[in-house]
Amino acid sequence: MADTRNKPGSWTRDIAMMMGTYIPGFAKPPARFVTEDGRAVHGVLAEFKTPAEVYHAAEKVRDKGYKRWDLYSPFPIHGIEGAMGFKRTKLPLLVAAIGFTGAGLGLLLQYWVSAVAYPLVVQGKPYGAWEPFVPIMFELGVLPSAFAALFGMLALNGLPRFHHPLLGQKSFWRVSDDRFFICIEAEDTKFDAQEVRTLLESAGSTNVELVEDDA
Amino acid sequence: MSQISTQSSPDAAMDDHAYQAVLDRLATEPALADDNITLTSAEAAGVSRLLLGLGVVGLVIAAGGFALNFRAGFAAMQIGLFAVTAIALGALFFVLVFHITNAGWCATIRRQFENVASLLPLCMIGVAVLLVVELATGGTLLRWLGTDYEGHHLMVHKEGYLNPTFLVIRFLVYAGIWTFLAFRMRGWSTEQDQSGDRWLTRRMRFNSGWGILAFALTTAFFAFDFLMGMDFRFFSTMWGVYFFAACAFSSLAFLAIVFAWLMSKGKLQGVVTSEHLHDHGKLMFAFTVFWGYIAFSQYFLIWYSNIPEETMFYIFRRTGDWALLSKVLIAVHFLIPFFLLVSRVPKRNPRFIAAIGAFMLFAHAIDMTFIIQPMVDAGEEKVIGLSSWWAIAGGVLGFIGIFGFLLLRKMVAVPLTATKDPRLPLALNHKNYV
Numbered sequence A: 001m002a003d004t005r006n007k008p009g010s011w012t013r014d015i016a017m018m019m020g021t022y023i024p025g026f027a028k029p030p031a032r033f034v035t036e037d038g039r040a041v042h043g044v045l046a047e048f049k050t051p052a053e054v055y056h057a058a059e060k061v062r063d064k065g066y067k068r069w070d071l072y073s074p075f076p077i078h079g080i081e082g083a084m085g086f087k088r089t090k091l092p093l094l095v096a097a098i099g100f101t102g103a104g105l106g107l108l109l110q111y112w113v114s115a116v117a118y119p120l121v122v123q124g125k126p127y128g129a130w131e132p133f134v135p136i137m138f139e140l141g142v143l144p145s146a147f148a149a150l151f152g153m154l155a156l157n158g159l160p161r162f163h164h165p166l167l168g169q170k171s172f173w174r175v176s177d178d179r180f181f182i183c184i185e186a187e188d189t190k191f192d193a194q195e196v197r198t199l200l201e202s203a204g205s206t207n208v209e210l211v212e213d214d215a
Numbered sequence B: 001m002s003q004i005s006t007q008s009s010p011d012a013a014m015d016d017h018a019y020q021a022v023l024d025r026l027a028t029e030p031a032l033a034d035d036n037i038t039l040t041s042a043e044a045a046g047v048s049r050l051l052l053g054l055g056v057v058g059l060v061i062a063a064g065g066f067a068l069n070f071r072a073g074f075a076a077m078q079i080g081l082f083a084v085t086a087i088a089l090g091a092l093f094f095v096l097v098f099h100i101t102n103a104g105w106c107a108t109i110r111r112q113f114e115n116v117a118s119l120l121p122l123c124m125i126g127v128a129v130l131l132v133v134e135l136a137t138g139g140t141l142l143r144w145l146g147t148d149y150e151g152h153h154l155m156v157h158k159e160g161y162l163n164p165t166f167l168v169i170r171f172l173v174y175a176g177i178w179t180f181l182a183f184r185m186r187g188w189s190t191e192q193d194q195s196g197d198r199w200l201t202r203r204m205r206f207n208s209g210w211g212i213l214a215f216a217l218t219t220a221f222f223a224f225d226f227l228m229g230m231d232f233r234f235f236s237t238m239w240g241v242y243f244f245a246a247c248a249f250s251s252l253a254f255l256a257i258v259f260a261w262l263m264s265k266g267k268l269q270g271v272v273t274s275e276h277l278h279d280h281g282k283l284m285f286a287f288t289v290f291w292g293y294i295a296f297s298q299y300f301l302i303w304y305s306n307i308p309e310e311t312m313f314y315i316f317r318r319t320g321d322w323a324l325l326s327k328v329l330i331a332v333h334f335l336i337p338f339f340l341l342v343s344r345v346p347k348r349n350p351r352f353i354a355a356i357g358a359f360m361l362f363a364h365a366i367d368m369t370f371i372i373q374p375m376v377d378a379g380e381e382k383v384i385g386l387s388s389w390w391a392i393a394g395g396v397l398g399f400i401g402i403f404g405f406l407l408l409r410k411m412v413a414v415p416l417t418a419t420k421d422p423r424l425p426l427a428l429n430h431k432n433y434v
Helices: A013-023 A051-064 A089-119 A133-154 A171-177 A193-202 B017-025 B041-068 B070-099 B110-117 B120-137 B154-156 B164-195 B199-226 B239-264 B273-307 B306-318 B323-340 B344-347 B350-376 B388-415 B424-428
Strands: A043-049 A068-073 A180-185 A208-211
Touching: A043 A051, A043 A171, A051 A068, A051 A180, A051 A193, A068 B041, A089 A133, A133 B154, A171 A180, A180 A193, A193 A208, B017 B239, B017 B424, B041 B070, B041 B388, B070 B110, B070 B120, B070 B199, B070 B239, B070 B350, B070 B388, B110 B164, B110 B239, B110 B388, B120 B164, B164 B199, B199 B239, B239 B273, B239 B350, B273 B306, B273 B323, B273 B344, B273 B350, B323 B344, B323 B350, B344 B350, B350 B388
Parallel strands: none
Antiparallel strands: A043 A180, A043 A208, A068 A180
C-alpha cells in the first residue's frame, strides 16, 4: 500500500521532517536519496562568483519549476525575489486572524466579566458600556498580532535551528565573504542529482557538489 | 556658498558635479517626456467645465439653505468651506513633511500636493468672508461674538482670548503663515524646474523646519477659534489634533483621486506608479487609524471624566438626529476605510484607491457636518437638525467643485511633477520590497 503520508512534497511529510529535526527520538521519514555508503542526501550545492551570475542562474532554476531550493548571498541582491519566483507570504493573513481573534476575545471577556458574571457600578457608568473595553481590545489585538508576526515569521522560515547541513560544506563558508550559492534540495519532487548538476553547471556554476545530511 | 557636508541625505551629500550627473540622467529619462508630465488646458477642459458646473449648482443649492433660516444656509457654506480648507491644509502638511524628512520616493508626487496647498490662500479668502459675516451679524455660529452671553462667568473668564480684535489678529497670522508657506513651497519648487538650482531643495527643507512647527500651532489654534469656538464653553486639548487628523485624512483622499485621474488620462506613466500609490495608500491607512485613535481618545477621556462643560458636546451629539450621525461617522470615517485599505491589493490599483478616496471624502464631509451642523440649533426654538442635508450636500459638492476647478488651473500652469529635484532618480526607481 502506498503511504501517501510520506509522499515527497506533501505537507504531512514536511511537518514530519521538521519534527524529526527538532525533537530527539521523533522518527524522521526515510531520506528520498542516499549515497552509496547509505547517508542521506540533502541536496546539490552550486557556487557562483558574482551576483549577476547567481541572479541569472536563479531565473533558470525558477523556470525549470523547482520548488524546494534556496539562494545564499553575503548581502541582499535587489530584485532577487523576482528571479527566484517568490510568492507573497501568507503571514499577513495569519496576523490578521490572530489579531481579530485576540480583540474579539478581549471584548467577550470584558463584557462577560463586567456585565454578566460580576456586574459592578463603576463611576455610574452602564455595565455594558463599550468605551472602557476599547483600550483592552486594542491591546489584545496588537500584542497577539505582534507575537503572530514574529513567531509566525520564524516558523515559516523553519527557525530557530541549531544546525544546517550546508554548514558542513567547507566551500560554503565563503558565503559570508565573496561567494554566492544555490542549493536545490533532495526534498524537491523534481529532484534528480544528475539533472540538477547539469542544470547548475550550464547556468555558470564554477563548483557543483553533493551535500550530505550530517544531522 | 559654503558646502555643508552631512551624512546620508541624497541632496546634501551631493556636490555640483554629482547633481549635474543627475540632471544629465533626467534629461534623457523617457518618463519625463513633455507630453507625459504636462497637462494641457485642452485636456483639462472637459473635467474643468464639469467641476465648475458642479461648483455653481452646488453653491446655488447650498444657498437654498438660507430659505430655511440664515444659520442653516451659513452652516452649509461653512461645512463646504472647511472641508476644502482641511484638504488644502493637509496637502501643505505633507509638502512640509516630504521636505523635512528629505524623503526620496515622494519627489514625483510632491507637485500635486504643492498645487493643492497653493489653493490655501483662496480658502483663506473664504474664511475671511465668513469671519466678516460673523462679525457683522454679531455671531451667527460663533455665538460668543454676540451679546447673548455677555456676563456669563465663563465668557468673563475667557475674555482675554475670546474677543473680536484678537480673533481677527489671530486669523491674519494663520492666513499669513499659510499663504507664505503655500506660495513659497510651490514657487521654489517650480523655480527649480526652470533653474536647476539644487540649493532650492535645501532652502525648502530649511523653511519646512520652522514651517512645520508654525503649521502645527496655527492649525490647532485655527481649529480652536473657528470650530471649537462655536461653543465658547466647550474645550478639548485634543481638538487641534482632531482637526489636523481630518486635514491629513482628507488631503490624502483627495490626492488619491487626482493621481488616479491623471493616470487614467495617460499622464505620469512611469513617474507615478503603483509603487507610489501603494505608499500613498499606506499613508491613507495610517491617517484613518490616526483619526480613529484621536477621535476615540478625545471622546473616551471626556466620557470618563464626566465634566459638564466637556460632556455637553457629546451629549448633544448623542441625541436626536445626531445620535445616528455619530454612529455613521465611526463607520465611514474609521471602520470601513480601515477594512478597505488594510490589504495590499486596493492600494496598488488606481481605480480602487480613487474609489476609496471618494468614500473618504464623503466621510470627511460627514465629519465636518458632525462638528458644525449641530451648532445651528443651539439655543434656537426651531430645530433644523439634519433636515437641511441637501443644503450641506450642495455646499460640500459646490466647494469641492470650485476647488477642483481652481486646482486644474494650477495643474495646467506647471509640469505635473518636479523635473529637477535631486531626489528624482530615487523617486523614479521607487519600489516596495514588501
